[in-house]
Amino acid sequence: MNGFTGVGELFDVLDGRSVRCRACAHQCELRDGMSGICRVRTNIAGRLYVPFGYVAGLQVDPIEKKPFFHVLPGASALSFGMLGCSFSCRFCQNWSSSQALKDPQAGTPILECSAQDLVEQAREHGCPVLVSTYNEPLVSAEWSAAVFRKAKEAGLRCAFVSNGHATRRALEYLRPWVDFYKVDLKSFDDRRYREELGGRLSAVLDAVEDLLGLGFWVEVVTLVVPGFNDSDVELRGIARFLAGLSKDLPWHVTAFHKDYRMSEAPDTCAKTLARAAGIGREEGLRFVYAGNLPGEVERLEDTFCPSCGAAVVEREGFRVKADRLKDGRCPKCSTAIAGVWK
Numbered sequence: 001m002n003g004f005t006g007v008g009e010l011f012d013v014l015d016g017r018s019v020r021c022r023a024c025a026h027q028c029e030l031r032d033g034m035s036g037i038c039r040v041r042t043n044i045a046g047r048l049y050v051p052f053g054y055v056a057g058l059q060v061d062p063i064e065k066k067p068f069f070h071v072l073p074g075a076s077a078l079s080f081g082m083l084g085c086s087f088s089c090r091f092c093q094n095w096s097s098s099q100a101l102k103d104p105q106a107g108t109p110i111l112e113c114s115a116q117d118l119v120e121q122a123r124e125h126g127c128p129v130l131v132s133t134y135n136e137p138l139v140s141a142e143w144s145a146a147v148f149r150k151a152k153e154a155g156l157r158c159a160f161v162s163n164g165h166a167t168r169r170a171l172e173y174l175r176p177w178v179d180f181y182k183v184d185l186k187s188f189d190d191r192r193y194r195e196e197l198g199g200r201l202s203a204v205l206d207a208v209e210d211l212l213g214l215g216f217w218v219e220v221v222t223l224v225v226p227g228f229n230d231s232d233v234e235l236r237g238i239a240r241f242l243a244g245l246s247k248d249l250p251w252h253v254t255a256f257h258k259d260y261r262m263s264e265a266p267d268t269c270a271k272t273l274a275r276a277a278g279i280g281r282e283e284g285l286r287f288v289y290a291g292n293l294p295g296e297v298e299r300l301e302d303t304f305c306p307s308c309g310a311a312v313v314e315r316e317g318f319r320v321k322a323d324r325l326k327d328g329r330c331p332k333c334s335t336a337i338a339g340v341w342k
């Protein structure tokens, strides 16, 4: 440990004093003294120093805000974030922490803390779940894992809210401690991923498949941005891909509002979300939700039994209005609903 850094575990030593980071799919090769694309992982004399021992954001959120709709409805989640991201999205809603060290206008105060401090705060606030979120958690995977080790000892569940631009090795590393993993699938266009977000579509698609194969509970979010990713073709591509992996994979299509450096696109309307959700259902997805426009999207915030159509969980925004599940099953026809309900 050295200030707010420690020696990481997700890297390989190359020849001389170079290293290759393995935390995200960029897999940056770093000569001595260099930092990666995220700017928060640095090679110092052949060892990779990574974020450790601080938070740059900490608050209690409803788990529905992450959003996880098939995990412990109504539970509180202690959410913590650090600095840095492997992407540079112009519409980032957490840019002050994610783009810190890349954008001189970004930056947010940090607070020193230990893993035990975070676990104690979760217990004090009655949170059964700890979530690494706000910035991209893969860039600080080792610190999150240290927190989650303590959290597991205390009987808590743990989650990642991530852009999904992961390596298989990082996901295997996290698997013992991370129960729930949310992936932002931001587009189905590799050119856009490369030029406008700063990553590769194939890496994110591979990670979603790996996450399911490794047994994480996964939910996928697409922030629908008019003119960027809202064409029928692109939304259908995403939905078809997800349904091909699992029809039980929840897909959240959420509304964009102007943020950070994307001011030219209009805010997403309820009609566009309804169109996206319709495409998701046509492709066979059983659980499609519309987010960020509470109360404006008819029944697209609720969970319905895929067998008999009964409303099993009703929501408005992040609030659970009714949870009728009985041991994770539909109260009318007893069909098991995919998710982690208790």
Ligand code: SF4
Pocket: 021, 022, 023, 024, 025, 026, 027, 028, 035, 036, 037, 038, 039, 040, 041, 085, 086, 138, 139
């Ligand atoms: S986390 Fe990703 S962006 Fe950061 S150094 Fe590692 S490979 Fe590069």
